[in-house]
Amino acid sequence: xxxxxxxxxxxxxxxxxxxxxxxxxxxxxxxxxxxxxxxxxxxxxxxxxxxxxxxxxxxxxxxxxxxxxxxxxxxxxxxxxxxxxxxxxxxxxxxxxxxxxxxxxxxxxxxxxx
Amino acid sequence: xxxxxxxxxxxxxxxxxxxxxxxxxxxxxxxxxxxxxxxxxxxxxxxxxxxxxxxxxxxxxxxxxxxxxxxxxxxxxxxxxxxxxxxxxxxxxxxxxxxxxxxxxxxxxxxxxxx
Numbered sequence: 001x002x003x004x005x006x007x008x009x010x011x012x013x014x015x016x017x018x019x020x021x022x023x024x025x026x027x028x029x030x031x032x033x034x035x036x037x038x039x040x041x042x043x044x045x046x047x048x049x050x051x052x053x054x055x056x057x058x059x060x061x062x063x064x065x066x067x068x069x070x071x072x073x074x075x076x077x078x079x080x081x082x083x084x085x086x087x088x089x090x091x092x093x094x095x096x097x098x099x100x101x102x103x104x105x106x107x108x109x110x111x112x113x114x
Numbered sequence: 115x116x117x118x119x120x121x122x123x124x125x126x127x128x129x130x131x132x133x134x135x136x137x138x139x140x141x142x143x144x145x146x147x148x149x150x151x152x153x154x155x156x157x158x159x160x161x162x163x164x165x166x167x168x169x170x171x172x173x174x175x176x177x178x179x180x181x182x183x184x185x186x187x188x189x190x191x192x193x194x195x196x197x198x199x200x201x202x203x204x205x206x207x208x209x210x211x212x213x214x215x216x217x218x219x220x221x222x223x224x225x226x227x228x229x
Contacts, residue, residue, distance in 0.1 A: 004157075042203065043158070043219040058216075090157050100146050100165055101207075103217060105157035 003027045004106035006091050012112045019078040021109050023091030025071075031094045032074040033058075033103065034066060036087040043090065049074055081113045122201065124224045133191040135223045137204035142185060144206040148217065149178060149189045153200045161189070161202075191225075199227045 003026035013019050023032060034046040035058075045058030047066040055066050063085060065077045078085055088110050092103040127133050139147070145166040150158035164171045164178045164187075171178050177190040187204050203222035 040221070042221050043205075043217075045216065100163060102148065102160055102163060104160060105150075107155075107157045 004091055004093060004104065006089075006106040006109050008109060009107065010110045012114065013081050014114055015082055016080050019081050019111065019113075021076045021089055021091075021111070023074045023076070023106060025074075025091075025093050027093060027095075027104075028071060029093040029095045030071070031096070031101075032068065033092040033094075034064070034074065034076045035090045035092060035105075036060065036085075037090060037108075038087050046076065046089075078111075081111075083113050085111065086113045087111060122222050122224050124226065126226045126228065127194050129194060129196060129227055129229050131194055133194045133198070133225060133227075135189045135191075135202050135225065137187040137189075137220050137223075139185050139187060139204065139206045139218075139220075141206060141208055141218070142182075143208045144218075146207040147178070147180060147187050148205045148207075149176075149187075149202060150205065150219075151198075151200045151202055152222070158203070194225075194227050196227045196229055199225055201225075 005024045007022045033048040035043045037043050044060045046060055046064050047058055049055045049068040067075045088108045090108045091106040094101045094103050148163045149161040151161050152158045162173045162176050162178050164180050169180050175192045179188045201222040201224050203220045205217040205219045207217050
């Protein structure tokens with residue numbers, strides 16, 4: 001998956017607990033993204049990063065925060081997990097933001113919030 | 115074609131047949147389109163892309179057709195194989211401004227290839 005590693009691959013947690021998902025890339029791409037995938041909604045952008053310490057919100061950012069202290073790592077944190085955040089989370093990377101940029105995705109993290 | 119909802123469109127074909135998967139997009143300002151393939155338990159995998167100044171692009175066993183007049187995109191897979199069984203979805207990106215990967219994804223079509 002284009003040099004992208006997501007961890008953990010599966011996570012079960014309880015409502016109210018903090019959860020951090022990690023995305024690690026070996027491609028040295030500048031741009032990194034977190035998406036969630038849910039039935040009926042497809043892939044939706046949560047947050048993205050355009051460089052170290054540079055991040056911004058996507059369309060479904062409420063309840064999530066991100067951090068990027070190194071080019072290769074992008075962390076997604078659920079400060080207090082809720083059942084509505086049960087989903088499959090995908091990290092993606094892109095080299096540029098040109099008109100024909102391509103996103104390459106990791107293998108995903110299945111998160112269940114009980 | 116793709117639609118919003120819990121039940122994805124499905125397409126069943128025999129091995130060796132050609133498959134056509136359709137996608138209707140909504141934004142007439144979109145200038146770039148991508149097709150992704152997603153196998154069970156895996157992340158979306160890039161297949162082929164096309165810019166709005168083209169109406170056809172070919173890859174290895176795949177062809178994407180773009181009809182901007184009716185805002186329709188299709189993916190043709192030649193000589194479909196069992197390994198092609200997956201969910202296929204299109205994504206579009208609007209022209210102008212900063213993009214930062216702000217693709218809009220369709221819901222997907224389930225392709226099942228029978229040996």
